[in-house]
Amino acid sequence: MAASSELIARDVLAYLQAHERKSLLRFITCGSVDDGKSTLIGRLLYESKMIFDDQLTALEQDSKKVGTRGGELDFALLVDGLAAEREQGITIDVAYRFFATERRKFIVADTPGHEQYTRNMVTGASTAELAVILIDARRGVLTQTRRHSFLVRLLGISRVVLAVNKMDLVDYARERFEAIVADYRVFAARIGLTDITAIPLSAVHGDNVVARSARTAWYQGPALLEHLEGVEVDAALSRAPFRLPVQWVNRPNADFRGFAGQIVSGVVRPGDRVRVLPSGREAHVARIVTADGDLEAAVAGQSVTLTLGSETDVSRGDVLAAGDAPPQVASQFEATLVWLHEEPMLQGRSYLMKAGTRTAQATISPLKHKVNVNTLEHAAAEKLELNDIGVCELELDRAIAFEPYAENRALGGFILIDRLSNATVGAGLINFALRRSQNVHWQALDVDKGRRAQLKGQQACVLWLTGLSGAGKSTIANLIEKKLAAQGRHTYLLDGDNVRHGLNKDLGFTAQDRVENIRRVAEVSRLMVDAGLIVLVSFISPFRSERRMARELFAAGEFLEVFVDTPLAEAERRDVKGLYKKARRGELKNFTGIDSPYETPENPEIRIDTTSLSAEAAADEVIARLAAVRITGA
Amino acid sequence: MKGAAPAPAPRLAPASLPGPLTHLQRLEAESIHIMREVVAECERPVMLYSIGKDSAVMLHLAVKAFHPAPPPFPLLHVDTTWKFRAMYEFRDAVAQRVGMQLLVHVNQEGLAAGVGPFTHGSQVHTDVMKTQALKQALDKYGFDAAFGGARRDEEKSRAKERIFSFRSAAHRWDPKQQRPELWSLYNARKRPGESLRVFPLSNWTELDVWQYIYRERIPIVPLYLAAVRPVVERDGALIMVDDERMPLKPGEVPAQKKVRFRTLGCYPLTGAIQSEADTVPAIIQEMLLARSSERQGRVIDHDAAASMEKKKQEGYF
Secondary structure (H helix, E strand, O other): OHHHHHHHHHOHHHHHHHHHOOEEEEEEEEOOHHHOHHHHHHHHHHHOOOOOHHHHHHHHHHHHHHOOOOOOOOHHHHHOOOHHHHHHOOOOOOEEEEEEOOOEEEEEEEEOOOHHHHHHHHHHHHOOOEEEEEEEOOOOOOHHHHHHHHHHHHOOOOEEEEEEEOHHHHOOOHHHHHHHHHHHHHHHHHHOOOEEEEEEOEOOOOEOOOOOOHHHOOOOOOOHHHHHHHOOOOOHHHHOOOEEEOOEEEEEEOOEEEEEEEOOEOEEOOOOEEEEEOOOOEEEEEEEEOOOOOOOOEEOOOEEEEEEOOOOOOOOOOEEEEOOOOOEEEEEEEEEEEEOOOOOEEOOOEEEEEEOOEEEEEEEEEEEEEEOOOOOOEEOOOEEOOOOEEEEEEEEEEEEEEOOOOOOHHHHEEEEEOOOOOOEEEEEEEEEEOHHHHHOOOOOOOOOHHHHHHHOOOOOEEEEEEOOOOOOHHHHHHHHHHHHHHOOOOEEEEEHHHHHHOOOOOOOOOHHHHHHHHHHHHHHHHHHHHOOOEEEEEOOOOOHHHHHHHHOOOOOOOEEEEEEEOOHHHHHHHOOOOHHHHHHOOOOOOOEOOOEOOOOOOOOOEEEEOOOOOHHHHHHHHHHHHHHOOOOOO | OOOEOOOOOOOOOOOOOOOOOOHHHHHHHHHHHHHHHHHHHOOOEEEEOOOOHHHHHHHHHHHHHHOOOOOOOOEEEEOOOOEOHHHHHHHHHHHHHHOOOEEEEOOHHHHHOOOOHHHHHHHHHHHHHHHHHHHHHHHHHOOOEEEOOOOHHHOHHHHHOOOEEEEOOOOOOOHHHOOOOEOOEOOOOOOOOOEEEEOOOOOOOHHHHHHHHHHHOOOEOHHHOOEEEEEEEEOOEEEEOOOOOOOOOOOOOOEEEEEEOOOOOEHHHEEEEEOOOOOHHHHHHHHHHOOOOHHHHEHHHHOOOOHHHHHHHHOOO
16 A cells, blocks of 8 residues: 555545455465464565554564564564464464455455364365465475365365465575475476466565565566466456356345346346256346346346346246356265364265255265375275365255356355254365266156055054163064054064164164164165055164154154153163173273263154153053054044 | 435446456445345344444445345344434434334343443443343344444454354354354354354455445445544543533543544544544545554453453354
8 A cells, every 4th residue: 555655645536446446356375383374464464554553563562572583573463363372372263364455455364274274274265266375495395285285276276376485594595496396386287286376485574575575686576465466366257157046036025026146157138048947947137136226237246136037936046047058957966075073974964065055955975085185195984074075975855056166166165064063064066966866767656655554544654763772662662563563553663683684784883884874774764654654663873963864754744753761870770682781891882872972852752761661651652642643543 | 314425436337248346346245145145044134233334334235235125134223322422313314214124222221220431431331231232132032143244354353253153042152163164155054042143244344344435425424524523532532522421520621623433332432533534535545544443442442452352252243
């Protein structure tokens, strides 16, 4: 801003007009504390006059108090935020910084570089158009440099600035700089990064940060800020075919029906033919409505409201797309996942997937491999832990319009949400649709579930008995089935131990195997319910998430969760099969209640307290409930 | 209506093919996207309206986001009863103009106990009449999402705040509960009782806000513009004598000075600056040439280095 001070003072209106035309560049900085990243950002803020006198006074005080530069201005302190990280002396989250020059406004995603913070880097990179990768000139290309570059590439950033910092500590030596750059280019080419601008810097002394430095006379390229101001912001999205994920349907009255959303690629004009996905219906754009009047055209990045020429069924989650170049629609994908949560990703578990404005149910199966971000090697894996990256197949409960992430971030990027905690647990990039989803169609049958059950004089349902090992599930289930048989009902009992001898004999007792165990049993019971049977499932089924997944396979009223409630101490006292003793001795791993959790049902349809009710009485109660909800009535 | 309507700004001629968006266009589109996501995914959103310039911009964006429908949520003003009189006049006029429901909430217990900045100090006053009052109001109406006008550039601890900031059922902000925000995908899911604070202006700077007010001709409270006002100087801050509740110290006589305010809060806690800037461009001019930050006028920030972070954990914005 310094150079413009004169213009601001003389003619502020002219300044404002120029400022209004500024573009915006979002970039990310990657590097560790030791690379001088905070110092570099602090320096950029300082040099672009984003630091006011009162902040500068505070900085001077802080520099003396906690600075690392012997009382001199420590720019890193300008960007250290939370008290917790100040105390630890490290940055622990993504911070966003803002500064502006004559030509541009900048938003910097400032992310820490430690290995455990892949999550943060991926978050910061997701909205960035360029990456500044810092290297300490004394240390050269490190493992973390490779990791940062890989993540930058993964998240679709094609422009990289290689900031070789601390040149002052290697005497501004050209050879050192060139050796590092050559080394880096070899690696970058391997992962497909080619648009690289390398700049020798000293953030501490300000060399080549804002202006070219006399101390690197051998360097002919731009200073960092000069480069950031000039680099072309990607216009490719405006040239791509039109896509708009519908966010909200605007219906103020019966005469107006507008589809509001942000255009993620292309241009739209009134009269354009658009296709509504996934339904495939077509319509013409009637108006582009904004509060400032109708537009003749709208382009990628704008938030608009469209009206269509004919009454067309469109709702949130649909995508409006160019009629002659619509995106694909599919329900099964190969995707790259970045795990963001302490709770690991389990194969077979179902998560909520938010992609664009659509939320769907997604099941991960299978996980193909994990990627080592340091070596780029692939390794077989059964789960993803925090900061792990893996490639998996993903199965959705519905078809969605999408584009591969590499072609369109907005239609190819998604987040995964845990269905119980509601936490954002994963981020994903769609690679491509799986062929099988395009070719397998649901076969409509004439004899249906209702008809089959009717022939048996009953309504099909599943009684899902859950509880600790030794709670009495199998005993009670057996009694219920006997009583139902006596009534002439058609039943089947799926018992945990028995199923593990056949269908599930390939599964063990790790968390992911338990998830798969339940998934299979749930699917089998669904088929049996479809056949018109009353199905009894007697499984520990320790996780709420899987019981919920099972529940959602069934129609309302078909799934009855029966919580066989026996306190752990009591189950352990009974220890019919001697398993608790083994588990306590450490001979049995992952035993529910001992070293693997049992998540108590929150709202079971039926709760049986086995400390006050005999197995016989419990079975009678369940039978009574079935009659009450008319499963066995009439 | 009351309020300073800036002179018409020269606008960019609409190009036949829209070129790359300017920074203000991108910020506007992002804010609108955020607001629509909240309306689509939350059950009872509300917009916290503080009468200041950031609220003015946020409200203007809301009108744009849902046009031609009115914004589908009410405005909520958490009233400490110590705002400038000009702010109250402006607030009522605005609510009428945009045709939105305006809810005003006062912490009645605090009022009954006589809590005020002069008697209880800024910390107690802010906690009781603002932080506690806000929680009361959110609970009373059962709002599950509240738009706030906070920006990341305001203060260091805000640089890491999410756009969708998650609050427990007790309205607490827990750094561990905050969700990563990738692309423009916001996770608005929550359990009953939990809520979100949503900051559509997260990526705006003070300059962006002023530039946008100028470009869009958004009405603002006249206190932002310089005028001759009665003030007394206390601890280096110019405090305006806005009503008879302000106790004058012995010998203290209000002086008539040409002043304006960079931020607006409770009048006893908001310092004025001497200024000649009586138009929006002149404010921008002064701001760009001035050398002190916006929050300097706010008395509450000076408490401790990490004071904002503590306040945020307690439920204050």
